Amino acid sequence: MTPERLLHELLGLGLSWEVIESRFARGSGTVFLEVRETPRLWESVRCPEDGGLVFCYDHTGVLSERHLNIFQHRCEITCRLPRGKCRQCGQGFRVRPPWEG
Numbered sequence: 001m002t003p004e005r006l007l008h009e010l011l012g013l014g015l016s017w018e019v020i021e022s023r024f025a026r027g028s029g030t031v032f033l034e035v036r037e038t039p040r041l042w043e044s045v046r047c048p049e050d051g052g053l054v055f056c057y058d059h060t061g062v063l064s065e066r067h068l069n070i071f072q073h074r075c076e077i078t079c080r081l082p083r084g085k086c087r088q089c090g091q092g093f094r095v096r097p098p099w100e101g
Contacts, residue, residue, distance in 0.1 A: 007033060010070070013098060016041035030074040033067075037082050041095070047086035048093055054084035060094065067099055 004019040013019070013035070021034040037056075047054055059080040067075040077099055085092045 011099065016044060017098065030076060031070045033075065033077050035077055035079045045084055045095060047089060047091055049086065049091045050089050052086045052088035054086050056082045057085045057092070058083040065099065
């Protein structure tokens with residue numbers, strides 16, 4: 001099992017997200033994880049306005065968020081969060097990742 005797969009399981013990301021890179025900065029004692037969505041995400045995300053089917057039309061810039069410690073080391077998750085758009089009403093929105101509260 002790769003470190004990325006192990007961290008994916010520990011974070012409980014399911015089938016909609018994946019850890020694509022992990023690294024440990026010994027000097028700062030920080031674990032850095034890069035996460036992205038998988039195509040499976042779009043099977044479960046629905047429009048917050050009317051519940052319609054959505055598609056990915058864009059991504060945010062790189063966002064970094066502090067997460068719970070991993071093995072007593074600070075953890076930072078970086079991700080370009082996807083933006084969805086409803087096929088019915090055209091409403092656009094940013095997808096909330098599972099690590100966001």
